[in-house]
Amino acid sequence: MKTLKHFIYIIVGLVGLVACKPEINTPKPSHGTANFSRFIAVGNSLTAGYADGGLYLQGQLNSYPAIMAKQMLSVGGGTFTQPLFSTAQANGSGYLQLTGFSSTGSPITAPVTSNLAIRGILPVPGFGNVTLYSKYSGDINNYGVPGIKLLNITYAPYGNLNGFYERLLPGDSPTNTTPYLAFITAKPFTFFSNWLGNNDALAYATSGGAGDVLTDPATFAALNTLLINTLTQGGAKGVVATIPDVTSIPYFNTVTEGAILAGVQKANPSVTGLYINALVSGTNYAPRVATPADLIVLTFPTSKIGQPVSTPYGTLPYGLTPYTPIDNQYVLDANEVTLTENAVTAFNSSITSTANAKGLAVFDAYTFLKNIKSNGLVTNGISLNSNYISGGLFSLDGVHLTPRGYAIVANEFIKAINSKYGSNIPLADVAAYGGIKFP
Amino acid sequence: MKKILLLVLALIPVLTFAQGFQVNLEGQKQIGMGHTGTGLVQDGASVFFNPGAVVLLPENYIQAGISPLLFKSDFNPSGTNAQYQSLNKVATPFNFYAVWGPKSSWWKLGLGVYTPFGGLTDWGKSWQGKYVLESLDLKAIYFQPTLSIKINKVLSIGGGFVYNRGSVDLTQAIPLGNSSGQDGQAELKGTGKGYGWNAGLFIKPSSKISIGLTHRSKVSTTINNGDAIFTVPASVQGGFPQPNTFTATIPLPATNSLGIGLYPTDKWTVALDVNLINWNVYKVLAFDYKTNTSSLQDTYSQRNYKNAVTLRAGAQYKANTKTALRFGGGYASTAVQDGYVTPEAPDANRVYVTAGLGYKLAKGLDVDVSFEYEHLMSRTQTNIQSQLSGTFKTNVYIPGISLAYHW
Numbered sequence: 001m002k003t004l005k006h007f008i009y010i011i012v013g014l015v016g017l018v019a020c021k022p023e024i025n026t027p028k029p030s031h032g033t034a035n036f037s038r039f040i041a042v043g044n045s046l047t048a049g050y051a052d053g054g055l056y057l058q059g060q061l062n063s064y065p066a067i068m069a070k071q072m073l074s075v076g077g078g079t080f081t082q083p084l085f086s087t088a089q090a091n092g093s094g095y096l097q098l099t100g101f102s103s104t105g106s107p108i109t110a111p112v113t114s115n116l117a118i119r120g121i122l123p124v125p126g127f128g129n130v131t132l133y134s135k136y137s138g139d140i141n142n143y144g145v146p147g148i149k150l151l152n153i154t155y156a157p158y159g160n161l162n163g164f165y166e167r168l169l170p171g172d173s174p175t176n177t178t179p180y181l182a183f184i185t186a187k188p189f190t191f192f193s194n195w196l197g198n199n200d201a202l203a204y205a206t207s208g209g210a211g212d213v214l215t216d217p218a219t220f221a222a223l224n225t226l227l228i229n230t231l232t233q234g235g236a237k238g239v240v241a242t243i244p245d246v247t248s249i250p251y252f253n254t255v256t257e258g259a260i261l262a263g264v265q266k267a268n269p270s271v272t273g274l275y276i277n278a279l280v281s282g283t284n285y286a287p288r289v290a291t292p293a294d295l296i297v298l299t300f301p302t303s304k305i306g307q308p309v310s311t312p313y314g315t316l317p318y319g320l321t322p323y324t325p326i327d328n329q330y331v332l333d334a335n336e337v338t339l340t341e342n343a344v345t346a347f348n349s350s351i352t353s354t355a356n357a358k359g360l361a362v363f364d365a366y367t368f369l370k371n372i373k374s375n376g377l378v379t380n381g382i383s384l385n386s387n388y389i390s391g392g393l394f395s396l397d398g399v400h401l402t403p404r405g406y407a408i409v410a411n412e413f414i415k416a417i418n419s420k421y422g423s424n425i426p427l428a429d430v431a432a433y434g435g436i437k438f439p
Numbered sequence: 440m441k442k443i444l445l446l447v448l449a450l451i452p453v454l455t456f457a458q459g460f461q462v463n464l465e466g467q468k469q470i471g472m473g474h475t476g477t478g479l480v481q482d483g484a485s486v487f488f489n490p491g492a493v494v495l496l497p498e499n500y501i502q503a504g505i506s507p508l509l510f511k512s513d514f515n516p517s518g519t520n521a522q523y524q525s526l527n528k529v530a531t532p533f534n535f536y537a538v539w540g541p542k543s544s545w546w547k548l549g550l551g552v553y554t555p556f557g558g559l560t561d562w563g564k565s566w567q568g569k570y571v572l573e574s575l576d577l578k579a580i581y582f583q584p585t586l587s588i589k590i591n592k593v594l595s596i597g598g599g600f601v602y603n604r605g606s607v608d609l610t611q612a613i614p615l616g617n618s619s620g621q622d623g624q625a626e627l628k629g630t631g632k633g634y635g636w637n638a639g640l641f642i643k644p645s646s647k648i649s650i651g652l653t654h655r656s657k658v659s660t661t662i663n664n665g666d667a668i669f670t671v672p673a674s675v676q677g678g679f680p681q682p683n684t685f686t687a688t689i690p691l692p693a694t695n696s697l698g699i700g701l702y703p704t705d706k707w708t709v710a711l712d713v714n715l716i717n718w719n720v721y722k723v724l725a726f727d728y729k730t731n732t733s734s735l736q737d738t739y740s741q742r743n744y745k746n747a748v749t750l751r752a753g754a755q756y757k758a759n760t761k762t763a764l765r766f767g768g769g770y771a772s773t774a775v776q777d778g779y780v781t782p783e784a785p786d787a788n789r790v791y792v793t794a795g796l797g798y799k800l801a802k803g804l805d806v807d808v809s810f811e812y813e814h815l816m817s818r819t820q821t822n823i824q825s826q827l828s829g830t831f832k833t834n835v836y837i838p839g840i841s842l843a844y845h846w
Contacts (some may be wrong), residue, residue, distance in 0.1 A: 381570035438672035
């Protein structure tokens with residue numbers, strides 16, 4: 001009996017072993033040849049954490065630079081401060097919320113209009129109205145400014161024309177004279193990320209080629225060189241990203257010519273095509289039948305189709321005759337797509353060559369998002385793609401990302417940094433970041 | 440006309456069964472000796488280990504044992520220094536055997552109730568692989584009536600019919616967040632049944648050696664009309680109609696065993712076993728939902744398992760008339776090929792050691808205790824289907840106790 005007792009003690013002791021959990025040895029954190037002690041992020045809305053058609057606290061907290069900075073902590077990263085909206089004004093500029101789906105499965109969105117951080121609307125002569133936001137006066141690591149183009153970085157009065165930039169500056173519009181480039185480089189830093197240039201193509205594209213112009217590639221190249229030279233002159237290392245192909249975002253791939261036509265034909269089978277006002281060459285536009293190569297914007301109110309329009313030739317249905325084509329602002333027609341793509345290609349070649357010349361890490365967002373557009377992306381058991389809402393990557397505006405999308409982007413930046421500088425910044429847990437919120 | 444948008448949500452709730460689900464805890468005496476026993480006559484557990492040996496038991500037996508099992512797994516996602524550990528949950532594999540026959544007759548009857556497959560893994564709801572698996576509770580209970588016949592002095596045979604009652608309860612997060620950002624949840628829950636058989640051959644050419652050969656057949660287990668419970672935000676619930684059911688068939692594989700028993704002295708018994716497990720029957724796993732929608736399609740996923748081999752060895756030392764000491768160990772190769780490792784039972788080649796002690800409490804009453812420690816080699820994998828990428832490392836701790844009454 002004594003032996004048995006002993007044996008039971010041994011077994012109890014062994015059971016106690018379960019406290020010893022299995023553990024996997026992970027590589028020692030290393031910053032490699034880079035120094036992450038003061039990391040700054042340069043860029044536009046994507047960098048600021050803009051999502052669902054607005055900049056708001058929840059989006060800011062999930063910006064890709066914030067995610068990167070959190071991951072950098074274990075390899076010598078310092079405090080990362082963002083120009084956050086206050087909790088009381090958490091909804092910032094306001095944003096879109098999904099409220100449900102129609103009987104046909106179309107999403108219904110509604111703007112959030114409470115707890116905004118809007119300070120006022122300032123009419124600027126010769127420019128238009130500028131929405132002003134509550135000022136932010138603390139330290140800044142994330143310099144993402146929604147709407148900014150690379151074209152704007154040396155323009156001194158820019159701080160009076162962009163409310164998101166104005167809110168970071170001490171002075172009130174229209175008294176600001178600090179160009180963006182001077183503002184971001186005022187305080188020393190050791191590492192930077194740069195993802196500027198999207199709006200130099202996107203602003204043109206999202207307005208259907210009607211409301212803006214593409215930045216001239218030569219101007220882009222010169223400004224990009226200036227920007228990178230300035231960012232690296234103090235010895236800082238960094239990572240840059242290329243500009244995604246605009247055709248890889250749901251903003252241009254959701255409301256398609258084919259889908260609208262199919263809907264029209266359901267009601268009226270005799271209709272054979274939609275008419276658009278398409279670019280012929282230079283600034284000449286002419287009506288023609290739309291093809292799948294013409295991209296219709298996400299915000300196009302499809303209810304306009306077929307509405308009576310009075311013309312010199314009588315009352316005709318909108319979008320269905322050469323005399324009543326779909327307005328230019330709703331369509332990035334095939335020729336405009338080509339112009340945009342050419343510009344993006346040119347921009348990316350300057351971004352890549354400048355970065356290579358300076359030995360910077362490059363995240364090729366162009367290739368990455370194009371690949372997701374064609375093949376989707378499966379990670380951690382989540383199947384993602386570039387579709388609107390169901391894809392899980394893009395937020396409700398069809399251009400900017402969900403927190404999960406930003407986490408994926410942050411990881412791509414981290415991979416580029418790690419491979420360039422021999423660091424091992426740990427990747428973020430994509431599954432811990434949410435997608436679209438469904439009611 | 441409304442905006443025409445098709446909302447297709449990609450979802451893959453998929454149940455996987457891995458080699459890790461074979462539970463080799465079918466008798467405390469045998470566990471103590473490295474889970475050998477195909478070539479031995481120990482006790483009622485021969486119903487499982489070798490029905491051919493049952494007839495050679497000198498007495499009638501009724502016995503029951505339990506082996507509380509703690510499965511501790513650690514996951515380190517690739518490119519991170521994060522570690523996720525499975526929660527402490529104790530599974531309870533058990534065994535029950537009864538053997539009866541006239542004294543020294545040429546035949547004996549047996550009944551075995553045991554749990555040759557099962558798994559209990561809980562990773563919680565916030566780990567990196569939550570969209571692949573949160574928790575799984577899988578049980579297979581085999582009922583096996585057996586007849587054993589002595590052909591001559593050297594050879595005996597036996598066989599039994601197997602009825603399996605299986606149950607499964609799996610939970611998984613669905614990447615559809617509600618307005619507060621909480622994930623949707625899928626739960627697949629059901630019971631099923633399957634049939635098979637178990638046969639064995641036992642040869643004892645001399646007092647120094649005995650040899651056993653067995654085949655336990657494949658038991659194809661079908662879960663019919665299991666509950667498929669999906670909790671998702673109200674606006675997308677239409678894609679996941681409730682109530683809904685699923686049907687799936689899992690082939691629990693056949694096992695071929697060869698065992699040898701050696702008796703160098705009165706006090707020593709040495710046993711060697713080799714198992715070949717026909718996991719290659721497990722090619723695909725298909726899930727058929729009763730109500731399909733564009734969001735909820737039937738799934739058909741590749742498993743492509745390969746056959747696995749287990750090598751076992753053990754020994755027993757009779758310290759005195761009342762006490763037996765046992766020890767053993769073994770090595771099992773994994774059935775799961777690279778690219779198919781899943782968190783349900785993150786499988787890998789494994790080694791294990793065991794120890795055991797038998798004690799005679801009273802005339803005809805034995806108590807046996809056992810302990811097994813299993814270590815699964817760390818395995819770094821990217822799953823082809825889920826793209827969950829990282830390193831798994833697992834330890835299993837299994838104490839056990841049984842009581843046997845014989846007369």
